[in-house]
Amino acid sequence: MSHSHEDLPPVTTEVHDNSWSANLETPAHADDLDAVVEQAVDAVEMTTAGNHVNLVSHADHGHPETYLFDALEAAFGDSVSVEYVQQCGCGGHVTRVHREA
Template sequence: MGDHTLDGVEPVTDRIHHNSWSANLEKPIHGDRRDAVVAGALEAVEHTAPGYHVNLVTHGAHGRPEEYLGPALREAFGGGVEWSYVEQCGCGGHVLRVRVFEREPVTHD
């Protein structure tokens, strides 16, 4: 797994989640920078233990997330994940649920 953090963008999480959880990708920087949403989504998935899912709550400025996150998730994780669109939030954002299957664990040097 790679380092998907971006300069000037706060990390989405700092630990591996051994439960299902939600990642907030609706901050103002996420509205301004779609690359921050993609990087945060990849980071969130990397930090979700196999057998669980992460709800990616994305900024509404970029439309439905599966259109731009789907290719990024496929490239980064191949068949190790599957995703489904959940809903549009009342605030305009969107929720994409990503289920994580068995894969190599994330290690930090």
């Protein structure tokens, strides 16, 4: 079931001039894969060059390589590097996106 993306609070409202983690693992994210991808792109946009954001995605969507990697490459091209870090104990997944300097 898909919900309006406007109902989901933003993953961040500030530019991060450091490395940080974005929580894309809430129940609302579990229900809406499009929102996960949209907010992942937003999180990367809000991360300054030379830093990374860890995107923590819900287990319900499976491995992020199947839905997130291509979307990030399409949005950012060579200005980012995408790396799968690990699966969390809770089943979610951590993907690190580094903004190139």
